[in-house]
Amino acid sequence: MRLEDYFNFLAPDDIRLKGxxxxxxxxxxxxxxxxxxxxxxxxxxxxxxxxxxxxxxxPRPVVERLRKLKAEKQANQMDHAQVSC
Incomplete structure (x- = not known):
């Protein structure tokens, strides 16, 4: 077993776990x-x-706004999908 297999010796006062x-x-x-x-x-x-x-x-107001925008976008996508069928 070699210590160098498990540790990186960066400086005399800086020894770190390898990786x-x-x-x-x-x-x-x-x-x-x-x-x-x-x-x-x-x-x-x-x-x-x-x-x-x-x-x-x-939730913060910005989160509520983002949720609302996401719901609107999903509703629009559903509407477009139904129209194209």
């Missing part, structure tokens, strides 16, 4: 602070879920 931009210090931080990182990620994902639900309940 990624993930530095070895990120992995070490996670391993030393696993509970805190997992709690942070859980909170972040839950927040994202809440925000998406809120956006669905109260």
């Amino acid at each position: 990624t931009r993930i530095g070895i210090e990120t992995i070490l931080y996670y391993l030393h602070n696993k509970e805190a990182v997992e709690a942070y990620m859980t909170d972040w994902l839950e927040w994202g879920d809440r925000m998406r639900a809120e956006q669905q309940r109260s």
Whole structure:
């Protein structure tokens, strides 16, 4: 096993997982602070879920306008398809 098979040594203080931009210090931080990182990620994902639900309940005016335009376009396409039959 060669370390070079798994890591890119970009500089003495910059070692990354091969094929990624993930530095070895990120992995070490996670391993030393696993509970805190997992709690942070859980909170972040839950927040994202809440925000998406809120956006669905109260979309911004631009979203409503785009939805209306899309529905109008689809209705026009359906009308043209029926006329050509």
